[in-house]
Amino acid sequence: MAGDYFRIAKVSPERVVYGWASVVEEAGQPIVDLQGDIIAPAELERAAIDYVLKSRDGGEMHERRGVSTLVASLVTTPEIVKALFPAIDATKVPVGWVVAFKIHDDAVWKAVQDGQYIGFSIHGTGQREAVAA
Amino acid sequence: MATRLTKMELDEISLVDAAANPKAKVVLYKRDPRGPVAPVLVPLLARIAKDYPLAAPLSFDDAVMARSIDAIHGELCEQLWALRDSLSSILQSDAADKGARLRASMAQFVTALDATIGDWFDDSAAVTKSGRTLTAEQRTALPLFRKTLAGLSAPPKEVPAMKKADKTKIAKHVLAALEELGLTEPTEDQVAKLEARLPKPGVAGTKADKATIAKSVLAALDELGITEPTEEQVATLTARLPVPEEKPEDVLKGLTPAARALVEKAQADAAAATKAAEEAGKVAKAEREQRVTKEFIAKAQTLAALPGMNADDFGVVLKGIAEKAPEAWAKLEPLLKSAHEAIRTGALFVEKGAGGEGSGAAAAQVDAKAKELVAKSATGLTLVQARVKVWESEPELYAAYRREQREEG
Numbered sequence: 001m002a003g004d005y006f007r008i009a010k011v012s013p014e015r016v017v018y019g020w021a022s023v024v025e026e027a028g029q030p031i032v033d034l035q036g037d038i039i040a041p042a043e044l045e046r047a048a049i050d051y052v053l054k055s056r057d058g059g060e061m062h063e064r065r066g067v068s069t070l071v072a073s074l075v076t077t078p079e080i081v082k083a084l085f086p087a088i089d090a091t092k093v094p095v096g097w098v099v100a101f102k103i104h105d106d107a108v109w110k111a112v113q114d115g116q117y118i119g120f121s122i123h124g125t126g127q128r129e130a131v132a133a
Numbered sequence: 134m135a136t137r138l139t140k141m142e143l144d145e146i147s148l149v150d151a152a153a154n155p156k157a158k159v160v161l162y163k164r165d166p167r168g169p170v171a172p173v174l175v176p177l178l179a180r181i182a183k184d185y186p187l188a189a190p191l192s193f194d195d196a197v198m199a200r201s202i203d204a205i206h207g208e209l210c211e212q213l214w215a216l217r218d219s220l221s222s223i224l225q226s227d228a229a230d231k232g233a234r235l236r237a238s239m240a241q242f243v244t245a246l247d248a249t250i251g252d253w254f255d256d257s258a259a260v261t262k263s264g265r266t267l268t269a270e271q272r273t274a275l276p277l278f279r280k281t282l283a284g285l286s287a288p289p290k291e292v293p294a295m296k297k298a299d300k301t302k303i304a305k306h307v308l309a310a311l312e313e314l315g316l317t318e319p320t321e322d323q324v325a326k327l328e329a330r331l332p333k334p335g336v337a338g339t340k341a342d343k344a345t346i347a348k349s350v351l352a353a354l355d356e357l358g359i360t361e362p363t364e365e366q367v368a369t370l371t372a373r374l375p376v377p378e379e380k381p382e383d384v385l386k387g388l389t390p391a392a393r394a395l396v397e398k399a400q401a402d403a404a405a406a407t408k409a410a411e412e413a414g415k416v417a418k419a420e421r422e423q424r425v426t427k428e429f430i431a432k433a434q435t436l437a438a439l440p441g442m443n444a445d446d447f448g449v450v451l452k453g454i455a456e457k458a459p460e461a462w463a464k465l466e467p468l469l470k471s472a473h474e475a476i477r478t479g480a481l482f483v484e485k486g487a488g489g490e491g492s493g494a495a496a497a498q499v500d501a502k503a504k505e506l507v508a509k510s511a512t513g514l515t516l517v518q519a520r521v522k523v524w525e526s527e528p529e530l531y532a533a534y535r536r537e538q539r540e541e542g
Contacts, residue, residue, distance in 0.1 A: 017148065017159055018159070019157070019158050019159040020154075020156055020157050020158055021146050021157055022154050022156075022157055023154060023155075023156030023157065026156070030135075031154065031155065031156060032135050033153045033154045033155065034153045034154075034155065035153050036134075036135050036136055037135065037136055037137070037138050037153075038135050038136070038137050038138070039137070039138050039141070040137065040139075043138065043139055043141060044141075046141075047141040047142070047143050048143075050142065050143065051143040051144070051146070054144075055143065055144050055145065057144065057145045057146075058145070058146055058147065058148070059145045059146070059147035059148070060147055060148055061147055061148070061149055061150070062145070062147045062149070065145055067148075068148070070146070094156060096156065099146065101146070101148070103148075108148060111148070112148060112159065116150055117148040117149060117150055117159065118149075118150065118151075118152075118158060118159050119148075119149050119150070119151065119152030119154075119157045119158050119159060120146050120147070120148060120149065120152060120157045120158075120159070121146065121147050121149040121152045121153060121154070121157065122143050122145075122146050122154075122157075123143065123144060123145045123146065123147060124141055124142045124143035124144050124145070125140075125141070125142050126138045126139060126140055126141035126142065127138070127139050127140045128136040128137070128138060128139075129136060129137045129139055130134060130136055130137075131134065131135045131136060131137050
């Protein structure tokens with residue numbers, strides 16, 4: 001997985017979970033999620049900035065909030081990847097949103113360590129527009 | 134078909150066991166070797182994390198303060214971990230005087246904590262605690278930290294009264310909008326917010342670009358007969374017309390798979406129920422139409438003496454009249470019945486002779502075929518009408534019949 005590239009990042013060392021909040025393009029092709037949705041990279045970048053400025057709240061299964069706090073955020077648009085990692089072929093890096101959360105809740109931390117929680121899921125509002133075939 | 138998500142407003146990101154986005158994976162986590170953070174620190178950390186977001190640019194002073202706060206956190210944490218270790222070891226031990234030991238440990242913790250707090254807020258230059266030194270720079274930041282801590286428990290400050298706006302400096306279109314809102318003494322803040330939301334007044338006489346005009350405004354211009362609107366006209370209408378409501382759709386990525394399934398099932402059930410009701414309505418309407426049509430065909434059959442009567446067709450005509458003009462139908466129905474009776478009993482249409490008109494072979498054939506038609510007719514065909522039909526359908530037979538008539542004549 002292209003997420004390995006970001007293990008070089010030096011961030012807060014304790015009880016921090018790293019991963020992809022969303023991947024919207026890979027090898028130039030849009031990723032369609034399990035609900036049939038796609039997100040434009042520019043829209044993801046805008047929404048990510050907005051979320052960092054206004055919320056940074058991390059939850060558990062969308063049933064409980066305040067269990068973690070966002071401590072790192074990077075949207076991997078080709079422009080950003082080229083600027084940060086000139087030695088890397090930017091076309092091979094997924095376009096997505098890398099996040100890191102500091103986990104405050106013991107049970108959630110244990111669930112991460114046990115492999116129960118393996119992914120991230122975004123929550124909010126938006127509008128759906130049909131995409132021409 | 135895929136859908137594109139736009140205008141997203143995200144408020145939370147959850148750790149989940151199965152993400153909707155197939156690539157949204159946890160790829161790395163770093164373990165805290167000391168165990169969980171004491172719960173008492175969680176709100177403090179969360180609050181400080183929000184006050185000093187990583188995304189915000191830090192000045193040197195901010196950075197010094199942040200590092201000072203980190204040092205204090207570290208010290209406080211060490212004391213809390215030590216307390217936890219001490220209490221845990223006492224509880225798990227075989228000591229007979231656990232209660233006394235617990236109280237002693239707590240007292241030591243309080244003393245140490247008190248001393249630490251005293252150090253944090255002492256004015257002396259440098260402090261060494263547990264082998265670590267807080268630098269003078271770090272200590273200069275402590276008052277700021279104290280302010281931050283005070284802010285955590287301080288009641289919210291009252292919002293100062295807003296300054297009134299100078300009306301002579303407010304743009305005309307903003308003034309007009311303020312009057313419509315009933316704001317006779319607007320504050321500067323209200324004026325600024327309203328001005329930001331109102332469209333800029335267009336330049337008089339300059340033609341507007343239709344491609345950039347909202348659909349609702351275009352429709353209003355069309356109704357007004359304005360085919361080449363100016364920017365001013367567009368701006369005026371835009372400010373006056375209600376903004377079409379755009380309801381954000383719940384992205385629903387926030388729901389668990391089970392909850393999502395329940396919501397989608399409820400939506401599908403509601404759609405199916407609506408469709409079923411519509412279908413039932415259509416069936417009921419069709420059945421009613423069929424029943425009423427039959428009733429009018431039956432009425433038409435009772436008017437069989439009328440010339441050219443075809444009950445199936447005439448019944449539909451009568452139904453249309455009755456439904457669209459019930460008053461006219463109320464007058465027409467008795468008239469038709471009277472006409473039917475007059476024709477049926479009138480001398481003009483009285484049949485002469487038992488075998489019909491004529492006595493030759495052709496006349497007999499016509500008569501036989503006409504009777505056959507009358508017998509088969511479901512619309513009350515008379516013998517005269519049946520003979521006409523036979524004549525029309527069999528011209529050669531009709532010619533033979535006419536020859537017989539002439540010969541007999």
